[in-house]
Amino acid sequence: MSASQNALRQKGLSEPTPETSRYDYVRDGGAIYARSFAMIRAEADLARWSGAAERVVVRMIHACGMTDLPGDVEMAEGFAEAGVAALKAGAPVLCDVHMVADGVTRARLPANNSVICTLRDPRVPDLARQLDTTRSAAAMELWREHLPGSVVAVGNAPTALFRLLELLDAGVAPPAAVVGIPVGFVGAAESKEALARDGRVPFVVVHGRRGGSAMAAAAVNALASEIE
Numbered sequence: 001m002s003a004s005q006n007a008l009r010q011k012g013l014s015e016p017t018p019e020t021s022r023y024d025y026v027r028d029g030g031a032i033y034a035r036s037f038a039m040i041r042a043e044a045d046l047a048r049w050s051g052a053a054e055r056v057v058v059r060m061i062h063a064c065g066m067t068d069l070p071g072d073v074e075m076a077e078g079f080a081e082a083g084v085a086a087l088k089a090g091a092p093v094l095c096d097v098h099m100v101a102d103g104v105t106r107a108r109l110p111a112n113n114s115v116i117c118t119l120r121d122p123r124v125p126d127l128a129r130q131l132d133t134t135r136s137a138a139a140m141e142l143w144r145e146h147l148p149g150s151v152v153a154v155g156n157a158p159t160a161l162f163r164l165l166e167l168l169d170a171g172v173a174p175p176a177a178v179v180g181i182p183v184g185f186v187g188a189a190e191s192k193e194a195l196a197r198d199g200r201v202p203f204v205v206v207h208g209r210r211g212g213s214a215m216a217a218a219a220v221n222a223l224a225s226e227i228e
């Protein structure tokens with residue numbers, strides 16, 4: 001008997017096991033993933049992508065549960081290859097919000113890459129006031145030295161994606177690849193449209209209102225490792 005089972009028994013409780021539980025569900029994490037990916041591949045139209053690009057789309061669907069997502073996905077030629085190569089070369093991952101940064105699985109990163117989110121830097125509130133913008137966009141002022149050759153992941157803030165394009169306009173060297181999937185109603189669709197039409201940097205976007213931090217982290221995780 002394990003220590004935890006013993007402790008429960010002393011309190012007059014018993015630990016539920018697959019045999020005693022009244023719920024029948026899959027308990028094996030690997031089996032859950034394998035079954036999910038098989039369902040996604042059966043239901044989603046992935047014909048436009050292969051290799052790492054297809055893995056990115058599969059993982060984004062996995063993070064949101066919507067197998068019709070491919071209809072809104074636009075990916076620049078060479079995006080996945082550029083993202084994979086940058087991560088293998090040790091590029092940092094720059095995230096608009098901590099929810100994205102926290103979702104990046106460190107063990108999948110191929111070169112012990114740093115994952116950077118500057119949103120909680122104490123300088124950001126003042127910067128936002130000075131620049132008359134959101135904290136998400138102002139936080140990117142602190143990205144300047146990290147930006148060239150990086151992998152950018154924007155999952156929440158449309159203003160961050162617009163600000164990225166403004167930094168490129170200001171002459172900052174571009175990132176290697178951009179996951180640009182802010183979610184929401186104000187500026188989300190417009191910022192993603194602007195990135196897709198910009199042409200200066202390899203990108204993946206989900207056009208329209210859909211997107212989000214979980215999806216952005218999942219896209220980075222797909223670029224980070226060949227395994228599912």
Ligand SMILES: C/C1=C2N=C(/C=C3N=C(/C(C)=C4\N[C@@](C)([C@@H]5N=C1[C@](C)(CCC(=O)O)[C@H]5CC(=O)O)[C@@](C)(CC(=O)O)[C@@H]4CCC(=O)O)[C@@](C)(CC(=O)O)[C@@H]\3CCC(=O)O)C(C)(C)[C@@H]/2CCC(=O)O
Binds near residue numbers: 182
């Ligand atoms: C306008 C904003 C939007 N936020 C959305 C959705 C979610 N945001 C969450 C949280 C906890 C955070 N959002 C902030 C980034 C905050 N959100 C904004 C801003 C006001 C402006 C961004 C923009 O328009 O570009 C932004 C604050 C800012 O000044 O930049 C956050 C920093 C607010 C805060 O807590 O201080 C915070 C980020 C936390 C982190 O670092 O991880 C939600 C969890 C809110 C919730 O439901 O409680 C949710 C998460 C969605 C996701 O998948 O990421 C929208 C809908 C994206 C919206 C932008 C578009 C719109 O239509 O309004």
